Amino acid sequence: MPLSKEAARQLVRLQDQDKAIDALQAEIDKVPKAIAEINARIEGRKSRLHDTKARAGAIGMKKKEKEAQVTAKEADIKKHSGQLNTVKTNDAFRALQTEIEAAKAAISDLETEILTLMDDSEIVAKEEKAISAELKAEEGKDREEIAAFEKDKQNFEAKQNVERQKREALVPTIPEDVMKHYDYLRKRKPGGAALAPVLKNLCGGCRIALPPQVVVEVVKAAKLQTCESCHRILYMPENAATPAA
Ligand SMILES: [Zn+2]
Incomplete structure (x- = not known):
């Protein structure tokens, strides 16, 4: 699913809204x-x-x-x-x-x-x-x-x-298929947490180690990256030190 850095940021904001x-x-x-x-x-x-x-x-x-x-x-x-x-x-x-x-x-x-x-x-x-x-x-x-x-x-x-x-x-700023995937996960994940931050090289949702290539792709945010283990949509937190690609 194609994504952009801006859409990825909006997706995080969307989850914050949903939490509120x-x-x-x-x-x-x-x-x-x-x-x-x-x-x-x-x-x-x-x-x-x-x-x-x-x-x-x-x-x-x-x-x-x-x-x-x-x-x-x-x-x-x-x-x-x-x-x-x-x-x-x-x-x-x-x-x-x-x-x-x-x-x-x-x-x-x-x-x-x-x-x-x-x-x-x-x-x-x-x-x-x-x-x-x-x-x-x-x-x-x-x-x-x-x-x-x-x-x-x-x-x-x-x-x-x-x-x-x-x-x-926020919804119109996020690609439709990404939105659908997000809504699907939101209904199934505890606390509606459809997104998981990348914490160092771990999935912030299930704590599994992520392959370095996945982390690189998350930073690029050119397409949607999900955790292989918990299927949450991965994102790079704003304040995280960007790993060298
Ligand atoms: Zn995970």
């Missing part, structure tokens, strides 16, 4: 994950609040049930007390009295249960209040954090667009 684009992409890719973590935190707090509210509701229901039972027992007592005056036999009288006593004992037990439920309800109400306050305090911060991440993402994207434009400007 990739580095910005890595930053952009971090953002959705970071936002998802914050949202999970928000949801976690909301679900804790929801659970606490459900517990408070269950306690309230149970308390109402017990209170209804107390009302029913009180009605029984009232009814049986009224019947005491109308019964004809001692047995019937005693039976009513036994029922009244039993109802009174049941009310006493129910009242103890109601008091316990009231204590529970107070504890849960405190918990609910604490979570609500935490939610309010933290949610504002979380929303701000999300907005900051979104802003970062926009900034990275804007910078990436600039780098992309610079890349696009």
